[in-house]
Amino acid sequence: MAIVAIQLYDAQATPVNHVFNPTRPDQIAALWFEDTSQASPIGYWRISVELKRPAVAVAGQSSKDRVYRVKVTMHEPVLETLGTSDSGLTPAPTLAYVSRGFAEFVLPERGTLQNRKDLRKMLHNLLNEAQTIAAIETLVMPF
Secondary structure, three states: OOOOOEEEEOOOOOOOEEEEEEOOOOOOOEEEEEEOOOOOHHHOEEEEEEEEOOOOOOOOOOHHHOEEEEEEEEEEEEEEOOOOOOOOOOOOOEEEEEEEEEEEEEEEOOOOHHHHHHHHHHHHHHHOOHHHHHHHHOOOOOO
16 A cells, blocks of 8 residues: 555634645654644644554464554644844744644454454544543533
8 A cells, every 4th residue: 555645624714734745654663744834844743653563473372462553643733933033033933832642542463354443433433522522622521
């Protein structure tokens, strides 16, 4: 399968499409994508996808503890420009903070394709459920 850009709309009133282009493997099992629309690389939004396979099976080892791990991460740095320099020039933006989101899937080696489809789809739906949205966006837990 070819690695292609990932396009995601943000949550603005008029959604903006962010294009995350593949950059390089960080390690054998990870892929990185960057939205390079910011003026400085320190402000690039990033996505990483990592797949860790179970170690090679050994005779007598139970498969119940053998799992694949898939971790999907989103990083959204925010830049700020603080004042002006003594020369009157505006300094380059600096990193103010980074919002991050992680989803990790622990997938038993014995699991089926349907098990994995169900888990991915249900987690997607959970992230779009009203109580989950309230907790993430307004920092208010339902009670």
